[in-house]
Amino acid sequence: MYYFIVNPNSRSGKGALIWKELRRTLRQKHISYKAVFTGYRGHAVKLAASVTAKASPEHPVYLIAVGGDGTIQEVLSGVKDLSCIYFGYIPTGSGNDFCRSMQLPQDPHEALDCILKRKHIASMDVPVISIKGRKSHFAISCGIGFDAAVCHEVSVTPMKKILNRVGLGKLVYLFVALKQLLFLKPVPVTLRMDEERIYPFHKVYFAAVMNQKYEGGGFKFCPDASPSDGYLDVIVVDGLSKLKVLFCLPTAFWGKHTQFTGIHIFRCKKVEVFSTVPLAVHKDGESAGIQETFSVSIEKEPVKIILP
Template identity: 40%
Template sequence: MNVEKMNGKGTLEMNQVYHFIVNTAARTGKGIFAWNELEEILMQRQIKYETHLTEYAGHAKTLARELSEKGTESDPVYLVIVGGDGTVNEVLNGIVNFKNVRFGYVPNGSANDLANGLGWFKFDAKEILNKLLDGEYHGFAMDLGCSTDESGNKNLFAISSGIGIDAEVCKAALHSKLKKFLNAIHLGGLTYKLLTIHKLFTMPHVTCYLKLDDQPEKMIQKGIFAVGMNQPVEGGGVPMAPKAVCTDGKLTLCCVYGYSRFRAFFVLPSLLAGKHEGKKGFWIESFSKATIRLESAMVLHADGEYCGEQKHVCIECLPGIMKFI
């Protein structure tokens, strides 16, 4: 059985092996250099660890499934993710049983919206790893979200899941040459903002029907997007839900509707500045479970990952299931 306790200095002591799932392709291939620096810290601190390098798209999900199967509730696997938001999403969707895993996360992507949502933007990767090893996040339990499409496919998410233009932007960013270029000059967070401006002029308008928890279903005309937020920001720092909290057992809806393409361009600055709450055409509200029905299909995403074209989706909160080391 593992020994786990806090010593007098606040450092977490354990007879435990850390399993690092590392996306070396993060930040357009620069992830390997960041990992080399982190590995030096592990060796200096004489940490027991095993490295699991991702080799292809979806590999982090496979590794997470294999590793989580080895844990039990009384003897959990200690799993640390080194990569971007997409790597985190893969890992979450590979976990067999969250009770059998304790998580760590060292951000090393282009957007790092999860790190921003957690308030870690002021720390670099080495500082976060040291804080993790010092037990500063021990006991922290984060909510996750789950989106279920019309075919019953479930996608867990740590940041957000939505349908409409924000999902269109995420889909475009996955294979964007612009993203690769901006990542190379350390401006990857601009990708989503620039693609959003482009998509505004081609976006469809859809009539949709939204139901939050036990409230009556509400018809939305000229729907542009609807997203369930677990963190305040998505898409490289866009503050869709500035008041969202990932430990309150709730998600936050951000729905934008009723604007023409031309008018939408001029309200975009208020959204980017987080000043949209209370404005006409913006619906911001917390919920535990939401259902969205569309008259015509739109792109669905979970943490920026493409989840197909959907006409019906259910988004719900999974309170406190992501427990940190």
């Protein structure tokens, strides 16, 4: 039995249309399944908790997220015991950073075929972000500052819906990034890693904690990040001029930004982030509010994920 948690509003409403096509395929193949639909932000957390409430390692649930990267974050956050599920993903969003890093099909029909065949099951680390005592999972990245501010604005700008309709949704990240960079003021941020290593920075544009290589619609911010090595990769952009950041950002699509002075990359098991002023924070591209501090670690149990 497959359980699908579907975000019908993903990709500006195209998620519902894509699901209808996938449902037709499931019926034609006589696949046993149940589907539930999200109705508001955070709903997938509750749905995943309900679907997996009676799951166990002996009787696992095949749990499939159908939506964008933010849907993955919510679905994983709703699962209390990750050892009790097999996780699959069908992309109907516009960013698709999860697919890039995990080398999953970006075509929804190919992704469904991959899930039904179940040829390869792998383990994936699941990070936990803790903000003011509240914890949630994420799959790709979380961050504070510039990248989070871009995610916040992208999620509410009408431009995203307009560009999605003509297949150019990824351009919205570029437009918003340029706008945010113009008005951004770098601030002091301190990182504490693995309880002992302390790194103070004075003019930080953003700091991102990565479980995958990509975020923000294709930026390869941590080229060596692996979702199965038990480590978090952390990137800090500090002390550059805005002109240099502007020049540096496009090179991040190929992971070449690491050659610039002011780009710092670390690896750790746990990281605590402290900002001197409240800044935007995101988790898998979804808003986590305006915060001064948060911490990230990795769950003891990885999740089993269905790959091609």
